[in-house]
Amino acid sequence: MQGVNLKHVLSPKSIAIIGASREPGKIGNVLVKNLVDAKFSGKIFPVNPSAESIYGLKCYSDVREIPGTVDLAIIAIHAELVPEALTESGKKGVKGAIVISGGFSEAGKPELEKELAKAAKKFGITLIGPNCLGVVNPKEKMDAIFIPTYKMERPNEGGIAFVKQSGAIGSMILDVVAREGFGVSKFISYGNAAAVDETDALEFLANDAETNIVVLYIEGVKRGIEFFKATKKLSKRKPLVVIKAGVTEKGAAAAKSHTAALAGSYAAYRAVFKQNRLIEARSLDEMFDYAKIFTTQPRCTGDRVAVITNGGGMGVLATDALVEEGLRLAEFSPETRKLLRKTMPPLVKDENPLDLVGDADAERFEAAIKAAYEDSGVDAVIVSTLFQRVSLDSHVVDVIINVASRKKKPLINITLGGEYTETQRRALESSGVPSYTSPTSAARSLKKLVDYSRFVSGKKN
Template sequence: MDSLFTPSSIAVVGASSVSGKIGNTILSNLLSAGFGGRIYPVNTRGGTICGLKTCKRISEIGESVDLGVIAIPRDGVLGAFRELLKLGVGSVIVVSAGFKEVDHEGWQLETELARLANEHHVNLLGPNCLGVINSRGGVNASFATGNPKAGSIGFFSQSGALCVAVLDWALGTNVGFSKFVSLGNKAVINEASMLEYLGNDPETKVILGYVENIEDGRQFMEQAVKVSMKKPVLMMKAGTTPAGARAASSHTGAMAGSDKACNAAFSQSGVIRVEKLDELFHLAKAFSVQELPLGPNLGIVTNAGGPGILAADACGESVMRMPTFSPDTIGELQRMLPGYASLYNPVDLLGDADAESYGRAVRVVGHDPAVNSLLVIIAPMFNLDLTSVAKAVVEGMAEVSKPVFCCLMGRKNSAAAREIFAEAGIPVYDFPKQAVRAMDCMHKYAVWKGRPPRTYITPEHDLDAARKVVDNVLKSGRSELVEFQARDIVTAYGLPTPEADLARSGDEAVEIAEQLGYPVVLKIASPEVSHKSDVDGVRLGLKSAEEVKAAFWDITARTQRLRPDAYIAGCLVQQMASPHSRELVVGFRRDKQFGPLLMFGLGGVYVEILKDISFRLAPLSVEDAGDMVREIRSYMLLKGVKGGEPADFEAITDVLIRMSCLASDFPEIYEAEFNPVLVNSEEALVADARMTVVDISAGASQEQDGRE
C-alpha cells in the first residue's frame, strides 16, 4: 500500500478555498505536513486554492496519480472514482459520508465502489472516513486538526470521531505515531489489511486498533497470529452486547455471544484486548519504548509507603511477582541507606530521600539477579527536586539492561521530570496500578510470543456416516436432530457413549433395558423437544421392568399433553453411568464473524448459575483444549479434592478436539451440545447430544446468523 502511505502525487477531488470545509482542510493539512510530491486540487470552479492551480475536472490532470482523495457529496463519488481509475490511480480515500451507514441506496453505491476497486486492484480506504496520516512521510491526507509528531505507534480506528479525539489527546501529551488510519466503512481496506501492512512496516513498533465489528474473522485471525509474533497488537473492541442470546436454544447458544468469540479470537491470535481508551495508550507507551521483560519478577523503589503498598496490591492482582532480594543486594542497600529505611521489596527510601538515594537504590535493585523489571515510584515531597531525581534514575538505569517504569505522582511540578524520562525512553504513569498493569501485559505477551508452536491433530472419524445423518435430516426439512440421530454422529466421530437404543413401546423399552442391564435411564425422543427437562422427559435409575414400562408411558403421555405439536419417536433407553462420574458440558455455536465457537464447563449449577465456562474458536489445538479445561474456576474439582479421584483429562481433551473437528467438517451444523459428558478417572462418555442444522445451500445459514 505504498501508494496510500508514501504517494508521490495526490489528487484532492473536492478541494475548496473556503476555510473550514473538508476539501480545504485536507489540502491545508497536506501542505502543512510538508508533503513533497505533486498535489492536484480538483474543483469545478477552477482558479487557485492554497496557491495551487486547480483542475476543473479530474481528466485535466493528464497523468497518473498515486493517491486520490474524494471529498464531494455522495452522488458524485462513483463518477469521480471511475475518472480516477482512468488515470491509473493506486489508492483512493473516500472521506464522503452517506453510504451503507445511511440507507440501501448508499449500500448499493458502496458495494459498487468496492467491486470496482477490487476489479482494478485499487486500495480503497473508507468511505465515511477521516483519512490517513504518515507522520514520517509528510502525508496528512485527512481533515483532522493538527499534525501529530512522528513516533513508533501505528493506529487504526473504525470510528472517525474517535480518531479526532485521539489525535487531540496525542497532540496534548506529545505522543507520536508512525501511521494513523481512519477505516470508516471498510469497503475494501479493513482491520486485517492494516494488521498486514503495519506488521511489515519497519517504522511501527506497536499496533493499536479500535473496531466495532470485524469484517472477516478468519482473515483477521490469520494476520493477527503472524503479526503478533513480530510486534504487539493492542485492540479495543466496542459493541460487546450479544443480541443473539435471546434466540439461543442451548446453554452454548445462550452464552456464546459475539463478544465471547472476539475474546477467544484475540486470545488465540496473541492480540491484547484493552477495555478502556486511556489504558490503550498507557500500554502503548510501555510497548513502544521498552524491551519485553524476561520474567514476572518486579523490583520496586519508592519514597512513600502507601504507593509502594498499592503497587504490591496491583502485583497481587496480576501475574507479576515481588521477589526476595539476594543477600548481596540487601547488604548493599543496608550500607547506603539510613537504618530506618525498608531494605526489602518494595524498597522504601522514606520521605526525606534525595536524588542521590534514588540513583544508588535503582542501580542496586536493578542489578539483583532475581529482578526482571523495575518500578520507580516518586511521590512529590516539599524538599524533593523532581528534575534531579529523574536525572539520577536515568543515570542509574543506564547501567541496567532491564525494563524500567516510573510512577510520578502529581502533575503540577513534574513536567520537566516527565520530559527527562520521556527522552530516556522510560514510560511515566500517574498511579502505581497503571504501571503494574503495563508490565503485566508486557510479561504475558512475552510468554505468548515465546510459547512453542501449537499442535493440531485430526482424530480418526467416519465422515461419510456423519454426512449421511446430516443429509437425511436436511432432506426431512427438520432443523433439530433427535437424540438417536445425534448419537449416530457422535459415534461416527469416535466418541464413546453409554449403550442405548430407541424404544417405540413400553414392551420394547423393557426388552432393551434387560439387554443393557439395570439400572437404566429413559429419555424422551422428539425433534421438537430440545430440553427434556421442560417436559420432565428423563427418568434415572430405573431398576425393574415395571419401573421401565411405567416410566415409558408416563414420559410419552406427559410430552404429548404438554407439547401436542411434537412428533414423539419414543424413548431412548440408556445404560446408567458410573455413580462417581462428574458432569461436563461441551458445545459449539457458529459465530457470524469467526466461525465455530467452542464452550467447555462443568454441568449443572456450574454452567446454569455460575456460568463457569471457557471458550475457544475452532480449529482447536491440543494446547487450546488443555487450556480450556484448566481455565474454568472449578478446575480443581476435576483434579480431585478430599481424596477424590482425578478426572481423565486426556479423555476430556479428546472430546473437545473431536467436537472441534465436527464443527470444522460440517458448516451445516449451526449449533451442537454434548450435555452431559460423564467423566470419571477412566473415561468420558457423551450421555446426551443435540444438534441444530441449517441448509447452507439455500442460504439458511444467513437466516440463522440473523439471530445475532
C-alpha cells in the first residue's frame, strides 16, 4: 500500500456522488449540498437512477453514463451494493473513492470489506473508508463530509493536516478546529481503513507542500513497522502531534470494541513517539494547544522566556508554570533594563516577569513587548493581557500582532475572561498569535515547541 496517491481523493476535478438523494437531510442529499455550498470549482455528478436533478445538477442513473472524466466517487449506498458500485467506478476510470457507508468490519462483515479492498486494488483506486466521515480540502473547496454545516462548521485554508480514524472524534475535532479558526490543509477521516490507513496518510502528508504540521488521532495502528518509518520520516520534516486513545487496559478494551483496533501496549507506542520525536498530546485540549503554536510560531531552540503582563498575579502564575514545565525566566540585558526604566512609569520594575501594573495601556505594552522581543537574551515572549483593566483596550491586539508578525521568535498570548476578552482573544488567534486561557497550557505548549525545535536543529534537549 506504500506510495498511495491521496491526490485522487483530496484534489479531484470531478466528483460522482453515488447514492445522491433529493430528500433533504439524507446523507446522499447532504453530500451534494455540501459540495455545492462549498462552491467546489470542479464538476459534480449526482448518481441517482430515479431523479432528474438535485440542486440544479443533472442526475445520472449510473456512474458509467456520466460524460467525460470522473476523478472521484463518493459512495453512500447500502453496504452490500458498494463493491459493485466501486467496480462500475473502476470501469469508468475513476481513480479515487470515498466510501461513507458503514456495515462492513465494524458490523461483523469483514468479508464484504475484503471484497471492497479487492475491487479497489483491481482498478487501482485510492480508497478511503468504508465507514468514514470523509475528507475536506479547504484549498480546493472540496467538502466530502456527510454532516450538514449547521451541525458541524468547516475550517479555513491553512497549514494543519488532521488525520483521524474515528469518525466521531473526527467530527468533533473538525467542528472545534473551524470554530477556533485553525487553518487546515487537509482533513482525512479514514474509517475502517480497508485500503488506506494512517501510515499512507502520513507518507502522503510528508510530501504535501501545503501541510506544515500534522495532527493524528489513533486508537491502534495497522502496520507497526511501516508506521514507525513513516512517523520518523515525517517528524524530521514537520511536527507531528499525536493523541493515542486506549492507553489503559480498560481503554484498550473499549477501543477494541469500538474500531476493532488492537490498541497494543502504550509503553511501546510511547517508545515510538519518543524515539521519533512525535509531540504527544495527553488530552484533546493539549492537542489543540500544541497545534496552534506549531502552525503559527517560528522554531525556538532557546528556553529563556520573557513574561509581560498588566496583572501581577498572572506574572506569578506564568512563572510557576514556566518553571514547572522546565523552561526558564529570561534575564533582561542591561540595555533592556535601561530602556524599560526610561519608558516605563516608576511603579514598573525592570524585572522579568514584567508587571506593567494596573493602568497599563497599549502604548506601555508596545514599549515593553518591543524591548523584550529585541533582547538577545530572550528566546520567547509571553504577553498576558487582562482586558478587564479599564486602561487596556483592543489597541494592544494590533500591537501584539504587529510584533509577532516579524516571526523572529515565538510570541504568544494568555488571556481569560468574558465576551469582551473573548473577542480580543479571537482577533489574536485569527491573526496568527496563539492565545491561551491558562498559563499552564501556554507554558506546556511553548515547551513542546522548544523541544521539537531543538530536535530538528540537532541541538540537544
